[in-house]
Amino acid sequence: MFDWLIVGAGFAGSVLAERLASQRGERVLVIDRRHHVGGNAYDRLDEAGILIHQYGPHIFHTNADSVVDYLSQFTAWRPYEHRVLAMADGMLVPIPINLDTINRLYGLSLTSDELAAWFAARAEPIAEIRTSEDVVVSAIGRELYEKFFRGYTRKQWGLDPSELDRQVTARVPTRTNRDDRYFTDTFQAMPAQGYTRMFERMLAHPNISVMTNADFGSLREFIPHRRLIYTGAIDEYFGLRFGRLPYRSLRFVHTTLDTDRHQPVAVVNYPQSEAYTRITEYKHLTGQAHPQTSLTYEYPSAEGDPYYPVPTQENQALFKRYERLALAQPDVWFVGRLATYRYYNMDQIVGQALATYRRIDAQLGRSSASLPRPARPLYTAPQPTVP
Known part of the structure; x- marks a missing residue:
């Protein structure tokens, strides 16, 4: 018993x-x-001996000291601040959208104050923010919504942003400064020996x-x-x-390349092209030294393990x-x-x-x-x- x-x-x-x-x-x-x-945070050494996340990248970040204190009983930490680029109009630009994103895309040299006014001039007034489309369009306008959000969201969820609750796109901020970190939490790090080892100790x-x-x-x-x-x-x-209850699932394609690096950051999003939503390169996350590199391509799916309500x-x-x-x-x-x-x-x-x-x-x-x-x-x- x-x-x-x-x-x-x-x-x-x-x-x-x-x-x-x-x-x-x-x-x-x-x-x-x-x-x-370990659930979806499970990681493992692949055939090349590179530590990968079986179910896509899991980046630990929090503002809760109590959570860090608790997990620190079972792992040491490797400091890591996550940065993401998006392939838009044929160039890699920071996401979340920031000052550098707009200046590179449009060949401008705006300041932070000027960018705030630039966004405001393109924003569409919406009386009640109800959907994911409303969130973005009311803040930065329809052109940037089409470039970065609509295609990615339709791939990820199989629905148009106009059909989804506002929480989906509200999770991704828009910045007027040059901060290119994906998260701004006070604690950002990866378990030094990986998530699976942490769970085993727990x-x-x-x-x-x-x-x-x-x-x-x-x-x-x-x-x-x-x-x-x-x-x-x-x-x-x-x-x-x-x-x-409906869920969205993901199909993961893992591959190893005979090169030290494939992309400049751990994750590159593809909001305008490709059937996959993003490519993850794990050595950026883990700091592992290895002559090869391993990647994961993520393909959203209506079938498979439940990931996203x-x-x-x-x-x-x-x-x-x-x-x-x-x-x-x-x-x-x-x-x-x-x-x-x-x-x-x-x-x-x-x-x-x-x-x-x-x-x-x-x-x-x-x-x-x-x-x-x-x-x-x-x-x-x-x-x-x-x-």
């Missing part, structure tokens, strides 16, 4: 497993239908058992457990009772029907992207999992199996050289 069965070995499931095992002294079984832990507690290649639907009646944490797709938990009003209404069922489940907690049908960054998932643990701890009180809580030192191993 396990105290907890946790479905999913990604950030949400792994953080909760570690907290329940180390802080409450309870026995936890973590299962995952894939062959590995799940190494003697109270935690891990079972991969394990499907919850097939095993749920055969694993004795007192309580359940579910991080999978909420509609699947309920047998698709109200129909399937599709943000429309209809889909949110369908999720709410499942959420009402979830709230009525005794001794079951639904946590994470798939279980709450919402896109979260990695740090947000960690924060959500830590907050869920605190609620569980308060709700259940001290477990009879509780152990004392010695302070756990931060992991301070020296930064390794990835083989």
